[in-house]
Amino acid sequence: MAANHTRRQLLGGLSAAGAAALAGCTGSTPFVGRRLADEETIAPDDAESIAITGSVGDLTVTGADRETIRLDLEKQASSVRTDLEALHLESAREEELLEFRAEYDGETGWFESEPAMDIDVALPDGLSVDRLLTGTGRVTVADVGGDLEARSSTGSVEIRNVDGTVVAETSTGSIDVANVDAIGNLTASTGSIEAAVPAIDGDTAITASTGSVEVALSPTIDADLEARTSTGSLEIDDDGLELGEYRRENDRVSAVVGEGGPRLRIETSTGSVEISTLEE
Numbered sequence: 314m315a316a317n318h319t320r321r322q323l324l325g326g327l328s329a330a331g332a333a334a335l336a337g338c339t340g341s342t343p344f345v346g347r348r349l350a351d352e353e354t355i356a357p358d359d360a361e362s363i364a365i366t367g368s369v370g371d372l373t374v375t376g377a378d379r380e381t382i383r384l385d386l387e388k389q390a391s392s393v394r395t396d397l398e399a400l401h402l403e404s405a406r407e408e409e410l411l412e413f414r415a416e417y418d419g420e421t422g423w424f425e426s427e428p429a430m431d432i433d434v435a436l437p438d439g440l441s442v443d444r445l446l447t448g449t450g451r452v453t454v455a456d457v458g459g460d461l462e463a464r465s466s467t468g469s470v471e472i473r474n475v476d477g478t479v480v481a482e483t484s485t486g487s488i489d490v491a492n493v494d495a496i497g498n499l500t501a502s503t504g505s506i507e508a509a510v511p512a513i514d515g516d517t518a519i520t521a522s523t524g525s526v527e528v529a530l531s532p533t534i535d536a537d538l539e540a541r542t543s544t545g546s547l548e549i550d551d552d553g554l555e556l557g558e559y560r561r562e563n564d565r566v567s568a569v570v571g572e573g574g575p576r577l578r579i580e581t582s583t584g585s586v587e588i589s590t591l592e593e
């Protein structure tokens with residue numbers, strides 16, 4: 314596989330779909346602005362993992378029973394004057410990592426924002442996900458492998474069925490994680506967090522600034538727990554959890570879970586904290 318795909322190589326099929334979309338919409342859905350849509354299929358060529366970075370738009374990645382990578386792309390702009398051709402998806406290969414990056418090299422006028430590109434990816438079995446980064450948009454991941462980093466500046470993050478350790482962050486939006494091998498740091502500035510935690514990867518923080526935090530801990534987990542909230546309730550349902558050295562002081566709880574181990578910090582500044590037992 315070549316080190317870099319050119320814009321023409323990766324998005325060469327846009328002409329047919331784009332011609333129908335330049336008037337402002339595809340299909341019957343009303344849309345003020347411009348829209349381009351396309352589907353591309355790419356051979357992984359012995360790549361072991363992928364990354365998608367630099368995106369403005371929703372990212373959806375799902376594992377599937379297939380041999381190639383399928384990319385469904387939709388560019389959108391609120392202004393009919395925006396040059397959607399200037400927004401393109403580049404790819405580069407670094408050893409076993411195949412990275413896709415959305416880049417916009419056009420101009421934006423006054424009262425206009427950069428166009429967005431929604432990316433929906435179907436991955437072959439065995440091709441893991443390294444990181445997914447978007448500026449504005451949701452991140453949704455399901456049925457993949459790999460130690461995953463998922464970040465959005467403005468948008469929710471939802472992760473399901475990942476064979477690996479998950480790290481997630483959003484500035485504005487919720488985080489929802491379930492059915493993963495282990496949890497790393499989960500951070501939401503403004504938004505709630507809901508996480509099923511079968512294991513942790515070293516010292517781990519699950520924190521929100523404004524929003525509730527609900528965590529279900531595996532009964533087999535070993536950690537030194539610290540939980541707190543500045544404004545809100547703090548509830549721990551320890552049925553099924555082995556808690557030792559339990560201490561509670563108003564809005565703060567500390568305890569040894571199982572045999573103890575890495576530090577597990579669960580907190581929010583404004584919102585409730587609920588800790589329960591993960592059903593296995």
